[in-house]
Amino acid sequence: MVLDGKGLAKKVLENVKAQIESTGLTPGLAVVIVGDNPASRVYVNNKKKDCAECGIKSEEFALPENAGEGKLLALIDELNNRKDIHGILVQLPLPVGYAQEKVIQAISPAKDVDAFHMLNVGRIFTGNYSFLPCTPAGVIELLDAYDIDPKGKHCVVVGHSNIVGKPMAMMLLHRHATVTICHIHTVDLASFTRQADILVCAVGKVNLITADMVKQGAVVIDVGINRKEGGGICGDVDYEAVSEKASYITPVPGGVGPMTRALLMRNTLEAAKNLN
Numbered sequence: 152m153v154l155d156g157k158g159l160a161k162k163v164l165e166n167v168k169a170q171i172e173s174t175g176l177t178p179g180l181a182v183v184i185v186g187d188n189p190a191s192r193v194y195v196n197n198k199k200k201d202c203a204e205c206g207i208k209s210e211e212f213a214l215p216e217n218a219g220e221g222k223l224l225a226l227i228d229e230l231n232n233r234k235d236i237h238g239i240l241v242q243l244p245l246p247v248g249y250a251q252e253k254v255i256q257a258i259s260p261a262k263d264v265d266a267f268h269m270l271n272v273g274r275i276f277t278g279n280y281s282f283l284p285c286t287p288a289g290v291i292e293l294l295d296a297y298d299i300d301p302k303g304k305h306c307v308v309v310g311h312s313n314i315v316g317k318p319m320a321m322m323l324l325h326r327h328a329t330v331t332i333c334h335i336h337t338v339d340l341a342s343f344t345r346q347a348d349i350l351v352c353a354v355g356k357v358n359l360i361t362a363d364m365v366k367q368g369a370v371v372i373d374v375g376i377n378r379k380e381g382g383g384i385c386g387d388v389d390y391e392a393v394s395e396k397a398s399y400i401t402p403v404p405g406g407v408g409p410m411t412r413a414l415l416m417r418n419t420l421e422a423a424k425n426l427n
C-alpha cells in the first residue's frame with residue numbers, strides 16, 4: 152500500500168490554515184537564501200507558496216553569494232529581534248566559505264523552525280521539545296496516519312545525518328522501537344535492512360535499496376531525493392520491485408517530501424503560538 156504523503160500533507164496544511172484563522176495569529180517566516188543554487192531556489196519558492204496557501208506571512212531575504220558571513224549573521228540578529236517574525240529558515244547548503252554550523256547556532260532557538268540549533272537537537276534527545284526537524288517529524292506523522300506503530304518493531308535507519316538520520320532514529324526510539332542506524336561504513340548493509348520491520352532510507356543514492364534487501368511485509372520509507380537525468384526525481388529505493396514486497400511504501404515524489412514542507416508550516420505556527 153502506498154503511503155500518501157501528498158494527501159496527508161494537504162490535510163496538515165488545511166489544519167494549519169484553520170488554526171491560523173481561528174486564533175487570529177499571523178505567523179511570520181523569514182526565508183534566507185544566499186547565492187543562486189537552483190535547487191535552493193526551488194525549495195525557497197515552494198516554501199513561500201506553502202506559506203501563502205495557509206496564511207503565514209513569508210518574507211524572503213536573498214543575499215548574493217559574496218555577501219559574507221558577517222552580513223548574514225547581522226541579518227539573523229535583526230530577524231531574531233523582530234516581533235513579527237516567528238520562524239527563521241536559512242536555506243542550506245550555504246555557499247563555500249560560510250561556516251554553516253556557526254550560522255545555524257546564531258538563530259534564536261525559539262525561532263529555529265528547522266530544529267537544527269544545538270538546544271533543539273538536545274531537546275529531541277530528552278523528549279522535551281518545542282520543534283522537531285521537519286523530515287523525520289513528517290515520517291512519524293505518516294506512520295501515525297496509517298496506524299503503523301513503531302513500538303517493539305525493529306526500525307533500521309540508513310543514513311546518519313544530523314538533519315534526517317540521527318533525529319529519525321531518536322524519534323523512533325521515543326516510540327519504543329528497537330533502532331539500528333546504518334551508514335557508509337556499515338559492513339553488509341543488506342544483512343541489517345533485511346531485519347527491518349520499518350526501513351527508513353535517507354542517503355541520496357539511486358537504487359541503494361533493492362528488493363532482495365527488504366523483508367516481506369516491511370514498511371519502507373524512502374527519504375532520498377535524487378535528480379534524474381532528463382528531469383524529475385526519484386528516491387533511494389528501487390520502488391517498482393520493493394513495492395511488491397513491502398506492506399507499505401512511500402513514493403518519490405509524493406511521499407516524505409510534501410510532509411517535510413507541511414511540517415515546516417506547522418512548526419512556524421507553533422513558534423508563533425509560543426512567542427505570543
Ligand code: NAP
Nearest residue numbers: 286310311312315334335353354355374375376407408411
Ligand atoms: P547527507 O547529509 O548527505 O547524509 C547521507 C547519509 O547517508 C550519511 O549519513 C552517509 O554516511 C550515508 N551514506 C552515504 N552513502 C551510503 C551508503 N552507500 N550506504 C549507507 N549509508 C550511506 O544527506 P541528508 O541531508 O541526510 O539527506 C539524505 C537524502 O535525503 C538526500 O537524498 C536528500 O536530498 C534527501 N532529503 C529529503 C528530504 C525530503 O523531504 N524528502 C529532506 C531532507 C533530505 P557518511 O556521512 O558516513 O558518509
